[in-house]
Amino acid sequence: MPDQSTPPTRGTVRTLARILPFVRPYLGRTVTSLFVYVALTMVSLSVPVVLQWIIDGPLTTGDARQVWPAAGIVLGLGIAEGLLIMVRRFLVLTPSTHIEANMRNALYAKLQDLPVAFHDRWQSGQLLSRSMSDLSTIRRWLAFGVILLVGNVVVIVVGFGILFTWSWQLALVFIIASIPMWVVGFRFEHRYSLVSRRAQDQQGDLATTVEESVHGIRVLKAFGRGKHSLENFLRQAEELRGTELEKARSIAGLWLWLLLIPDVAFALSLLGGVVLAASGQLTVGGLIAFFAAAAVLRWPIESIGWLLSMTFETRTAVERVFEVLDEPNPIRDPEHPSTVAEPRGRLVFENVHFRYQDSPPSVPDLLDDVVLEVEPGETMALVGLTGSGKTTLTALATRLYDVTGGRVLLDGVDIRELTRDELRARIAMAFEEATLFSASVRENVLLGRPELDLDSPEADAVLAEALEIAQADFVERLPLSADTTIGEEGLSLSGGQRQRIALARAIAARPSVLVLDDPLSALDVDTEARVEAGLRRVLASTTALVVAHRPSTVMLADRVALLENGRITDVGRHSELLARNEHYRYVISSLDEDRETEHEEQEVIA
Numbered sequence: 307m308p309d310q311s312t313p314p315t316r317g318t319v320r321t322l323a324r325i326l327p328f329v330r331p332y333l334g335r336t337v338t339s340l341f342v343y344v345a346l347t348m349v350s351l352s353v354p355v356v357l358q359w360i361i362d363g364p365l366t367t368g369d370a371r372q373v374w375p376a377a378g379i380v381l382g383l384g385i386a387e388g389l390l391i392m393v394r395r396f397l398v399l400t401p402s403t404h405i406e407a408n409m410r411n412a413l414y415a416k417l418q419d420l421p422v423a424f425h426d427r428w429q430s431g432q433l434l435s436r437s438m439s440d441l442s443t444i445r446r447w448l449a450f451g452v453i454l455l456v457g458n459v460v461v462i463v464v465g466f467g468i469l470f471t472w473s474w475q476l477a478l479v480f481i482i483a484s485i486p487m488w489v490v491g492f493r494f495e496h497r498y499s500l501v502s503r504r505a506q507d508q509q510g511d512l513a514t515t516v517e518e519s520v521h522g523i524r525v526l527k528a529f530g531r532g533k534h535s536l537e538n539f540l541r542q543a544e545e546l547r548g549t550e551l552e553k554a555r556s557i558a559g560l561w562l563w564l565l566l567i568p569d570v571a572f573a574l575s576l577l578g579g580v581v582l583a584a585s586g587q588l589t590v591g592g593l594i595a596f597f598a599a600a601a602v603l604r605w606p607i608e609s610i611g612w613l614l615s616m617t618f619e620t621r622t623a624v625e626r627v628f629e630v631l632d633e634p635n636p637i638r639d640p641e642h643p644s645t646v647a648e649p650r651g652r653l654v655f656e657n658v659h660f661r662y663q664d665s666p667p668s669v670p671d672l673l674d675d676v677v678l679e680v681e682p683g684e685t686m687a688l689v690g691l692t693g694s695g696k697t698t699l700t701a702l703a704t705r706l707y708d709v710t711g712g713r714v715l716l717d718g719v720d721i722r723e724l725t726r727d728e729l730r731a732r733i734a735m736a737f738e739e740a741t742l743f744s745a746s747v748r749e750n751v752l753l754g755r756p757e758l759d760l761d762s763p764e765a766d767a768v769l770a771e772a773l774e775i776a777q778a779d780f781v782e783r784l785p786l787s788a789d790t791t792i793g794e795e796g797l798s799l800s801g802g803q804r805q806r807i808a809l810a811r812a813i814a815a816r817p818s819v820l821v822l823d824d825p826l827s828a829l830d831v832d833t834e835a836r837v838e839a840g841l842r843r844v845l846a847s848t849t850a851l852v853v854a855h856r857p858s859t860v861m862l863a864d865r866v867a868l869l870e871n872g873r874i875t876d877v878g879r880h881s882e883l884l885a886r887n888e889h890y891r892y893v894i895s896s897l898d899e900d901r902e903t904e905h906e907e908q909e910v911i912a
């Protein structure tokens with residue numbers, strides 16, 4: 307993640323301009339509402355002009371006939387002002403919400419597209435706060451911040467022009483007295499950008515803490531760490547409060563000047579105005595109109611401060627959103643993709659090297675020249691000590707990560723030459739940690755079959771078969787059977803039930819290669835035996851690479867590959883390896899021990 311303490315590198319305008327592609331479709335409406343707002347303030351500014359004309363004209367000459375048309379003009383201006391306010395509100399309503407929705411969709415699509423390596427590095431709370439609160443900040447700024455800012459600057463410039471025509475001396479006094487305000491505003495920018503960035507990052511960290519503690523609520527409760535977690539949360543919340551206070555203090559400092567300076571400017575101009583009127587250089591009408599116009603200009607001048615702070619906050623939000631959108635994705639589809647002409651399911655790891663991006667240079671590659679050939683229809687078990695890289699090796703087959711050296715070939719084609727859609731249709735995975743989505747069992751199981759109509763008889767058949775092989779008969783006993791919503795928002799399932807649904811999902815994808823990362827670990831012995839019998843039927847026609855943590859999973863395989871020090875050091879039948887390979891015997895005996903400990907634990911619990 308980017309360093310939070312570094313000052314922003316791009317200028318505010320250049321950073322904000324990055325949202326232009328999203329704004330472009332709604333540019334017409336946004337610019338129109340800007341013009342309407344400017345017109346609105348011009349109407350307000352013209353009232354003093356009419357005022358001056360009435361005072362210096364009909365009122366001075368006593369010509370009553372001209373008072374009525376003048377009053378009519380003032381009334382007309384009032385009505386025009388009301389209508390323009392209505393039109394502006396109507397115009398700004400929809401574009402900003404559309405822009406926000408489009409940006410959110412783009413961000414979500416990007417998050418889906420980015421590789422696992424990106425998600426390893428980024429905290430989920432940071433991504434959450436960027437896709438929610440930062441985008442809302444951008445929407446609010448587009449809805450009125452930018453319009454008021456640009457509109458008010460235009461009004462201030464035009465207003466000063468009008469003041470000049472009435473009395474250049476007074477206008478000069480007013481402008482010179484206002485200069486310190488601009489200086490304060492610009493000095494404020496740098497400081498505020500840093501604090502506002504820090505606050506937004508801290509909000510992301512806080513969201514991560516909430517998300518993690520909600521996810522891990524059971525562990526926290528079981529270990530009695532709720533209090534510790536609360537303390538951690540309070541500390542972060544306190545830090546955020548401190549930063550928000552710092553923000554509020556710097557805004558308060560700005561406000562002090564923004565309120566004080568126009569007052570001083572007003573007072574000085576008033577003084578000058580009285581002197582000029584007394585010496586006959588300014589009419590009474592001119593003097594009153596001057597102050598009426600200055601009063602109209604007061605709000606635009608005062609508003610510049612918070613509009614600037616809003617703009618800088620939006621700049622930070624845009625920066626944070628684009629940090630994700632700009633993230634390069636090294637795992638892309640090739641420009642000219644190949645395809646597997648005759649899918650048979652031959653999976654080959656050819657001199658494969660891999661190291662995680664954050665592993666120190668002094669550490670050798672985690673996978674260091676892996677050579678492994680899994681023949682079509684064969685079931686290959688992957689065995690190795692814990693932490694030897696078995697899961698990592700399976701992740702390379704579906705390009706969750708890309709190899710850092712060598713190649714992975716599917717039916718002779720480098721998997722990087724296939725589109726990711728084709729690759730993931732050909733190779734399906736089931737993980738030890740079964741992730742289910744808040745959707746029905748049916749939707750979860752048929753996730754890898756987007757071409758199927760979920761309610762079709764064919765989908766029913768695929769679903770029933772997959773659930774049967776995975777021994778997920780408990781689904782029938784759910785309140786709405788396969789249409790019951792499960793996952794985070796739905797019915798809670800046991801670890802073993804979740805694993806069986808995840809396994810059914812991999813089976814239902816009907817891939818040519820099935821990659822199973824210890825998908826039976828949460829099952830009891832009987833269920834495991836039944837699932838294995840079902841799997842044997844599937845695996846007879848499908849190539850499978852199965853990470854094995856139990857001797858029974860090894861028995862399921864035709865051959866076993868031993869992963870040792872980043873390499874496949876032996877491949878053969880279980881009995882052959884037992885007979886000839888000491889390290890294999892050691893690994894298997896440690897699996898046996900794990901299994902016995904598990905049994906003992908189950909007995910103690912029973």
Ligand SMILES: Nc1ncnc2c1ncn2[C@@H]1O[C@H](COP(=O)(O)OP(=O)(O)OP(=O)(O)O)[C@@H](O)[C@H]1O
Pocket residue numbers: 426662663664672690691692693694695696697698699
């Ligand atoms: N996303 C990651 N980023 C950095 N290092 C990782 C990441 N995932 C795993 N590792 C490291 O890579 C090594 C191999 O992990 P891996 O999960 O592939 O081993 P494994 O053989 O499957 O282990 P186990 O049998 O315990 O499941 C470990 O030292 C682990 O700390």
